[in-house]
Amino acid sequence: MSFWEKVANIDRRWIYLLVAIAVFFPMIFIMQFPVELTPEAQQLYNAIDNLPNGSIVMLTFDYYPSTMAETRPMSIAALRHMFSKDMKVVTLSNIPLGGPTIAEDVTRSIAKEYGKEYGIDYVNLGYRANYTAVMHGLASSIESIFNADFTGTPLKDLPLMQKVKNYNDIRFILVVSDNATIDYWISIVNAQYGIPVGGGVTAVSAPKMYAFVEAGQLTGLLGGMKGAAEYEKLVGIKGTATRGMDSQSLVHFLIIFLVIAGNVAFFALRGREKGRVNG
Amino acid sequence: MRTTVPVIVAFLAGIAMVISFFFAPERTILGQFQENLLQWVTIVGGFTLVLGVFSIVRVNARAVSRRNDGWIYKLATVVSVFAMALPSMLPTSSSTTFGKIFYSIVPESWASAFGTNPGSIYDWLFNYLDSPMMETMFATLAFYIASAAYRAFRARSAEATLLLITACIVMLWRVPMGEAFLRLFSDNIPEYINAFVMKGFNMSVQRGIIIGAALGMASMSLRIILGIERTYMGKG
Numbered sequence: 001m002s003f004w005e006k007v008a009n010i011d012r013r014w015i016y017l018l019v020a021i022a023v024f025f026p027m028i029f030i031m032q033f034p035v036e037l038t039p040e041a042q043q044l045y046n047a048i049d050n051l052p053n054g055s056i057v058m059l060t061f062d063y064y065p066s067t068m069a070e071t072r073p074m075s076i077a078a079l080r081h082m083f084s085k086d087m088k089v090v091t092l093s094n095i096p097l098g099g100p101t102i103a104e105d106v107t108r109s110i111a112k113e114y115g116k117e118y119g120i121d122y123v124n125l126g127y128r129a130n131y132t133a134v135m136h137g138l139a140s141s142i143e144s145i146f147n148a149d150f151t152g153t154p155l156k157d158l159p160l161m162q163k164v165k166n167y168n169d170i171r172f173i174l175v176v177s178d179n180a181t182i183d184y185w186i187s188i189v190n191a192q193y194g195i196p197v198g199g200g201v202t203a204v205s206a207p208k209m210y211a212f213v214e215a216g217q218l219t220g221l222l223g224g225m226k227g228a229a230e231y232e233k234l235v236g237i238k239g240t241a242t243r244g245m246d247s248q249s250l251v252h253f254l255i256i257f258l259v260i261a262g263n264v265a266f267f268a269l270r271g272r273e274k275g276r277v278n279g
Numbered sequence: 280m281r282t283t284v285p286v287i288v289a290f291l292a293g294i295a296m297v298i299s300f301f302f303a304p305e306r307t308i309l310g311q312f313q314e315n316l317l318q319w320v321t322i323v324g325g326f327t328l329v330l331g332v333f334s335i336v337r338v339n340a341r342a343v344s345r346r347n348d349g350w351i352y353k354l355a356t357v358v359s360v361f362a363m364a365l366p367s368m369l370p371t372s373s374s375t376t377f378g379k380i381f382y383s384i385v386p387e388s389w390a391s392a393f394g395t396n397p398g399s400i401y402d403w404l405f406n407y408l409d410s411p412m413m414e415t416m417f418a419t420l421a422f423y424i425a426s427a428a429y430r431a432f433r434a435r436s437a438e439a440t441l442l443l444i445t446a447c448i449v450m451l452w453r454v455p456m457g458e459a460f461l462r463l464f465s466d467n468i469p470e471y472i473n474a475f476v477m478k479g480f481n482m483s484v485q486r487g488i489i490i491g492a493a494l495g496m497a498s499m500s501l502r503i504i505l506g507i508e509r510t511y512m513g514k515g
Contacts, residue, residue: 010429012426012430015422015425015426015429016422016425016426018425019421019422019425020422023421031456033454033455033456033458034455034459035455036455036458036469038473039473064413065405065409065410065413065414066413066414066416066417067417068410068414069414069418096328097409098405098409098410098413100395101395101401101402101405101406102410104395104396104397104402105397105402105406108397126395128321128324128325129321129324129325129327129328130320130321130323130324132320133317133318133320133321133324134321136313136317137314137317137318140314141314144314144318145318145321150395151371151394151395151396152371152394203453207477207481207485208485208488208489210477210478210481210482210485211482211485211486211489214478214482223453224453226453226454226455229455245454245455245456246455246456248454249454249455249456249457250456251421251425252450252451252453252454252456252457253451253454253456253457254425255424255425255428255450256447256450256451258425258428258429259428259429259432259443259446259447261429262428262429262430262432262433263432263433263434263443266433266434267434
């Protein structure tokens, strides 16, 4: 077997080992390349930062646990930003598995740091089935869709919810999502009810969202772990996304190297094959 | 009868939703009707979840009772469904009628284990079993993607070469180390990638796809409302 044949048919376990090294190496030897800001992340930050202190905002946890590495840091950074401006936060999820529990765990832990009280400064509405109906329903009455919060407490017993009856009482909605729900937040809640919607999505969904950002239907965008790291930088914290950037950087470089190596081997073998046929 | 009634219901509900879109919910009967219809949809959505649970239990329990291949995994599925669902549905206090009956049998000091509150059985199972398992499954994708990129991402044609080069550039742009690398060549490269690749080629194609999909969805909705499309009833 020639050198190029060996390169073309390398055992996939070597690739797995290289990926593992690329992920773990920066955890031991910290590199910390500076995170640069994109205009979309800055736009989202500005949109929230320009709201008056004490505004009521909505934060959605429309993601499954599988994508938490990308989406959870966005939620954490956003909550820190919102609580630092004394905003009242209403959270909900359109994902039955994970979303409401993640919202509960994340919001409670961040709220504790800022001395915020449940029911007064923040409320977790939980989950209701059929997100398009939920999004439409919240426009007329939140209580008609969520008669109780995630833990079963009736909304009438929560002081914050006395002030929040429908979208008219909400200044901004930040949708952190790993699926198509964000499309409906844009097309239903922003387009039909005129509520500003910002987005935090996984890297794989981000390219699609550029069309909505440019159309003004999405006020700012965080794309993947890089987007989360940008928001962390804007808020002034070094969270898991910022720390994860080094691993992601190395893995991206490794994949590019593998693609180039695979193509070089491919062309070397094809050239040899052609030479053999012609010769 | 089995075909006509669903078509009539779909027609009336569809037409009502389309017309009521133009009326304010709080001021008109049609708007109120739309609001009620949306509430029904969430309630029906809740029942579909119950139906899903019933279906998964029935299919897997049958396989377990017949000792089909992999029955042990199906048993794990059934046990997991009940282990996650039951403790979360139990009352967390004796303030309700069900709570009073339940805590006359079970000590009320166990209340913190039930429901979905932090520290409950459901919360523990989610945080320490379900969530890590899902994250692990997703994380393994990085390994498969690296291996697949190495084996399958070949510049076999002009289009594939264009895609390959663009993908590599965007991958570099999306990480801090890559941005620093790109700035070695010119200070403006990251901004150009954002302006020309993401907001240029990418956005124009995405717009085409989004508009195409929306038109497709509108025409499909119209077909359902008019009773032309009946595959949702299991008929062609």
